[in-house]
Amino acid sequence: MIAKNHVLGLDIGGTKISSGLNADGLIFERLENKTPHSESQEYILEAIAEQISHYLPYRFQAIGIGIPGLVDPDRGIVYNLANIPSFQKVPMKDFLESRFNVPVVVNNDANCFTLGEYHFGPTKIHRHVVGITLGTGIGTGIIANNHLYTGYICGAGEWGGVSYLDKTFEDYCSSKFFKDQYGESAKRLAKRALDQDPLGVEAFSTYGTHLGTLITRILYTYAPEAIVIGGSIRKAFPLFEKTMMQAVDTFPYKAISNHLRIYVSELDDSAILGAISLVAEHQFQQDNSKISNPAIS
Template structure:
């Protein structure tokens, strides 16, 4: 277990930005961000990450936790691929950073970090079985089972984004892609219109809620969690897709599961950084030994 005074550096590495913050006594401090040089070579990106971490050396952190989208070999600390950064394939990120800073480094998928952050610090901390779903540009899911993060092989557990659904997959129907393809507008724009009771915007979110309900039912069949936490930018429109989502969930075959399910909306700022920092404590035990 972490000591309360232990200082942990958490990073959230994405295709457009890299964010970081230091966790002290369960609180996140000095959150900063830089642009990701996503079109540069692997070497340039690694040096950019290291230079960014170097700006936190005054905090004398004892370990580094990092969340990254894509598949991760957590045992060996290797980023296998990162879709939004073409050169980031089979990157020995842990070895690189440990040799540079002499601190232990822990890597995991960013959606897993979201779920872990909510479980450790946010809305889901009173539950043992939790699934976190981020709904934004894409769809990501992280799984907490018996109070521990479950990753599967190479952090590939819970990749419902790629599960076939209707004529495409769940990511298409449960992310911003749905709004752009079917309504030609971004969800943020439709959200503003929904606030004005615009019929088309209200219909868009109602349809979205139905599809998200289908995704949640799939998750219930596989894992039967006590709670699902929604994160990502589209969660802000929850009042407009809530009813259709819940109506679909109510058709789940086992009402003893669905009627007790708690749907939570993330209120935690920088959840992925919280979860990245929490990896240091979580990896004190084998995450897949459960």
């Protein structure tokens, strides 16, 4: 199938690079390769370019990229990726635009997850949405007034680094919590909880309280109408839903919390779909900037 006027989306992580083209909200020609995360910046960029080259017969018109860490979406520069050590200040946009001669838009991967869910999932009926990814770490993305809000170099919504108890929210709301507090993986403890093992049940009950507390902080800060939960830990949602909601119910402004809808992601490719959606979103932001600053031409 030749996909004229379509956009190529890439989700670049520390372990794998996933990519695909969109057709009416569905991903086709999906490709996945290991990320050579320990290699040099030049080597990794060439690996990304090689994966993109696979799609040249499909005549894509633009490239959207989601990547963990801080990103300057205007200049397409990636900063300080913890899981790809050589990526400290990478001119991703310039490199790929010079190679493929199409527009390239780069943004944070949690923002892409949230944008993908907003455009192609049930949260599209809401104006204000926060996406939370729960996995090795936690990430958040913000939709405000129907559009992605990123702050300066995509630093908005970095709740993982916010102080909580004796550490940070990431220590209590990601898979680190299970390893550090119970000495086992979230996957193993989930299996134990499903078998009604007391340790597994306790672990996820306590986890739900921590996550619910994080959600109350988000309600104070952004007052979203909806929250969508993604990441690998979302698969255990029934194990921590009750205590999570009990914590959310402590939020004092009931006009906000009673209106809140919480969704669990059911999209397989929300990050890629979000990366694809970046192109239209970036164009909106550029057009809006020109309206606000008439001198810009």
